[in-house]
Amino acid sequence: MRFYSVIILAIFFWSSASATDTLEVQINLRSIQNNSIACTIKFPTLKKGKLRVVFPTYVPGSFNEIYPGNLIQNLVGIIDSNHVVSPVKTNLNSFEFENPNGINTIKYNAKLSWKEDISKHGIFPQLGTTLKDENYFLLNFGAILPFIEGKEKLPIKITIEKEAVYNGFSPLFKISSVTDIEIYFAKNYLQLIDNPILFSTKAEIVFRAGSTRFHCLSNAYGNLSEQAILKTLKPVCEGVVKFCKTLSVKDYYFFILLVDSGEILESANEENYGAVQHSASSVMVLKNYSDPYKIQSEIQQTASHELFHLFEPLNLKTDATSKLNVKAKLPTEHLWLFEGVTEYFSLLMQWREDLITQAEFIQEMRNKISLMQFFEPFSLTEKSSESILTGNETYYRNFYYKGCIAAMMLDLRLLELSQGQLNLQELLLRFKKSMNENYVVKDEELISELIKISSFNELHEFFSKHISGTEPFDFNKYLGLVGWAYEPLKEDTAKLYIDASFRYEKGSKNVYVTNINIDQLGLEEGDVLLKINRKKVYKDNVEELMEKVSSINSGKNVMFSVLRKGKEVKLSGKPLIVNKSQRNVIKVEKRPTPEKRFYRNTYRSGQLNTGKPYRMLN
Template sequence: MKNSILCFIIVIITGCASLKNKPSYQTEITYKYSINLNNLKNNQLSVQLNVNGFKDDTVQFCFPKIIPGIYSAADYGKSVEKISFKDKQGNLLLNKRIDVNRWEIYGSKKLTGVSYTVNGNWEEFNHSKWTGEYYMTESSFKDSCFVINHNTIFGYFKKFEKSPFEIQVSKPGYLYAATSLKSSMTPLKDVFYARSYNQLIDNPVLYAIPDTTNITLPGINVQVACYSNSGKPMSKEIANYIRPLLINQSKYLGGKLPVSRYTFIIYHNERKDSKKVMTQGLEHANSTLILLNAPLDMAALKESVYGTASHEFFHIIMPLGIHSYEIADYDFNDPKFSRHLWLYEGMTEYFTIHMPIKNKLISLDDFIEVIENKYKAMQKYNNDISLVDFSLNSMKLDDQYLNIYQKGPLLNLCLDIRLRELSDGKFGAQDLVFALLKKYGPDKAFKDDQLFDEIVKICGYPEIGGFFERYVKGHEALPLEETLKKVGLNMKDGKITKNENLTDEQKKLRYAWINQ
């Protein structure tokens, strides 16, 4: 994009189906929430919850401190005011606010209702505070548009995260809801259903004047839903622009996707003070929320959405289809982190840069430039930290986080070529991911500390265990130069040149790697 700067904050959040061998949760209650979008006052919504069935004398009502994909405390309870807990006669129950996100309720066997107000987190964007702000995890309330991230509006009871949710939304007739949640919709009232809190917060909702376009692909329907405060409809142009991308991504994934429905929610705030294009993307299991803070320049907006979608859509495989218990049973107030950001983000970004060359959409020279740019960007970070240590301590290393999009794909490039070399070209990174998806999938998590051994069993090459020991668990520098040499590419001081006199072995390995 000429005369513009594209800033990405790409994070992941995933909600998983009920899992085999999952931890024990109580599920005796059903959450029945209601809000009324017609009654927005002072940027606040009133929230009502009907619930009963508690068997203990005390219970904790919570909002998340943090959600998957962000690496510092966001404290979503900060927006809650005027909270009260009542029995069926309307009597107030004693409670104590433990911290900004949690309330201890006494006499909870009698609890039947909770009410409170929540503040919208933003109306438009503060340009000077864009970087480091998690707008894409928060909610916005305006009469013309509501961006609903459920973690900012609806709380949960500790130990009852796996109970089902029903969300009833009264609304003006001119607003339409776009979401991947299961729903029942009428002109003035919508009801959304989620099997757990995890699934609820994994499915944001956009309420706006209808501007939606559907993209039908084999086995999946993709909806593009847009809102722009400029008043310009844009979903058709954006959908037409990203449709070829989604077709090629589906082809790259073998045409078999783990979801049948996907929603791109796009919110555009028109900037008139700058030509900067600022983007935040939040990936979910069945949707992506994209926030654009940019001038009304459709070419730049389409390119920005394309860049975000090219990465985020691949997340339907990782971590939706392949994930550990640390992600599947995420503790929103005391999370345990997985070792495997190299897979969730690193492999996803590798697929993002590998798909165009594998599907012959770009030239080898273009692909070389992408690799060089990743390598150059990687040098800005501390590469002495092992990827496992980085992943487990990502909250403490948030200033290093964006390196996962540089070092991560380069690691997986090396892994892909090594697998192809060991298998005589027959088995690579794509095949490994498909095998993991078959073994685990959305309904079955893996044990975090056992994945490396499982990968060795799946691919059948003990040498891959050594690869993980050295470059993922260990601190050794990536073997990028020696790996690229195996496919006839010479790398020196970050620059890559093509060897024009390839051996038969190099030709075969390069073709297996990138079809060229």
């Protein structure tokens, strides 16, 4: 479904608020010079004290410090529309006027962050501002607008002048839109910096999943059609809504920016690309790969992860995290949980909904185990509390690894303790139910609260050993429950025809070859695997078929059939005989015991055993 921006004239909105209790922001996107835009803020004059103009050090959705103050030039105060006064810059993000007398306007130029050195301002592309050749314009207000100290709670009216071809896309309320001016409304400063705007010439994609309406706008649709983006996003949204039962937002906005190299200054290397989650939107900045499957896969992973942040308590709601303070962040012990469980649920949902295969799910977990081992041993609780301190950022990344693995082990432990009657998803659903709307759990009580709701005191040991403590997981102890076996190092000799990933696409049921490292057959990125030695390839047998032909004892010649540009192509070749050594192997037992099969099915489906516990069935 598509629709174009509608012109809404809601002048009545302003009849109740006089100009004196509102901030008025004016931004002119039509006169961009030297990579900077002109901004004006009008506000009620201060009666006494100093007038402080402060840019945020923290913005919603990120734990990184930012210095938008470094992007600001020629900031002045204005009295009676002609008398100009200059402030003193008191620190990287603050400007101060000694005497507020009569100042009711400030003016300045803000540099666009994408083209400025990120080491100076610290603003990740997804939190920044850019203009791409009259094509799109991303506006994150935290990167260009300050608050006036003491006026943070006032409503803000934002008037943006732009070229007529652009349409603004934002969760912010649009008061009016005429050809070259759009006017938005924010309840207060915090709401303003939590809601970006993307100006683009493209049309918005809208669809519904559960009771939430999803909106999506991409800057370019890169190498993807709108239809392809819709096909990628919709099943993810449906899967998340199903998993979480319901989402707390009525409308949710995806900003998808596909960028070519050079669009962002090189100092912002690709590690800084990614996504940021706001209360009603997420902004993704992704590489515009020439291979559409790669973009689709990135969008799928990113959208799923970001949406799971809406699942309480994964939306960072403890007393430490729920109050956003733009000047300082309070440490929380549970960053590993907020990021790790989010990442884990995101993968688990995709597997359950067939958006990824079991082999892809296991591969992700193996990668995470390998990555987390570089940092071991460390305490998740301790590193969570410390990671917002400058210099500890590396650990944040690790919450996606060890935090995710810890979540998986916790999930399996819960299944075991409850004999299939409780899993981590159900525990968090119960937790959510137990919280009244405005109740905020104390940071140090979150874990004990969760354990209490689970009714399994045994979990105290799990948390003290592996979460606050540094004891490594005995993976076999946990994975064994579902008949998966872990080996830290596996060495064997194999006939290698191909080393690549196989990506399953639910819509078409195709298995694509992607990320090719070694190829002895003449495969191409994006080939669809049809047959291996006359056996038809399905999502569930591809790994097994590959294993068979790679076995050093296999005497058969190999013949691959692939679909390439609509035509079936037959490929064969001579294998490389290699000594393969693989780290952190997870193998799925072929013939699990009935008990393991029971747990495996429960784990895979998420369908809890609501009757009697498993052992009673024996």
